[in-house]
Amino acid sequence: MKIMLAALVSAFALTSALPALAGETLDRVMNAKALTMSSDPEYPPQSFLNDKNEMDGFDIDVGKEIAKRMGVELKIVTPGWDVITAGGWSGRWDMSVGSMTPTKERAQVLNFPAIYYYTPASFAVHTDSKVAAIADLNGKVIGSCGGCTYDAYLMKNLVIDAEGVPPFEYQVTAGEIKTYDTDTNAYDDLRLGDGVRIDAVFSALPTINEAIKNGYPMKVVGDPAFYEPLAVATDKGDADFDAKIAEIVKAMHDDGTLTALSQKWYGADLTSVAGAK
Secondary structure (H helix, E strand, C coil), X not given: CHHHHHHHHHHHHHHHHCCCCCCHHHHHHHHHCEEEXXXXXXXXXXXXXXXXXXXXXXXXXXXXXXXXXXCCEEEEECXXXXXXXXXXXXXXXXXXXXXXXXXXXXXXXXXXXXXXXXXXXXXXXXXXXXXXXXXXXXXXXXXXXXXXHHHHHHCCCCCECCCCCCCCCCCCCCCEEEEECCHHHHHHHHCCCCCCCXXXXXXXXXXXXXXXXXXXXEEEEEEEEEEEEEEEEEXXXXXXXXXXXXXXXXXXXXXXXHHXXXXXXXXXXXXXXXXXX
């Protein structure tokens, strides 16, 4: 009896010493000591391949910091945006730090545990364009990434239901909406000349400014059309993993880490709506 009791006590002590069971994703990440993140290799300055053929950018730095605070290695994969936003990742990657706006439609298949910054959405035209105001874009051919908030805005069915988002109005009725896999592809068409393939692009203002800095013959038109929150996205099914991501991102807000990264990549603090304006 004493032997059996001792064995039970030992077993209980061993069980108590083990970490509590978490959700499937969090368990997988912690056991493998690796966090897999999906991102875009052609979306500077958020995420891109640098001169060393390594992923770099604001989103990449945010992902690295999240992994660091979890005590795991960061791995990056680059599936198509439509695949990421479709959900049902089946463990192929654990989170998306890809400047994704949390919309009601996306929330049906994904979770958004933490907003980490805000960005203005703006129109740009070729430097040769005679467009001087947003109203001049009515009836024009406008390019944007497909499946993004930008083409949703142009189709006038954009819903951003995150807390604290400023209201916006639909200011443009495009004659044609041309969609692309990435924003960079839209910029490439615009750089061919005013009206050659498209008349304007609609995208994130920091991305437009980065393209202009890199020699794209574009100019911004008017004020931003709307301000969008950008969130870490996760697949459905693991509340423990979501809670861990939320905890880490909140700490990064509170201790100034996100502000410092935003200043590094954008020269401004975009971690709040006030800073993005």
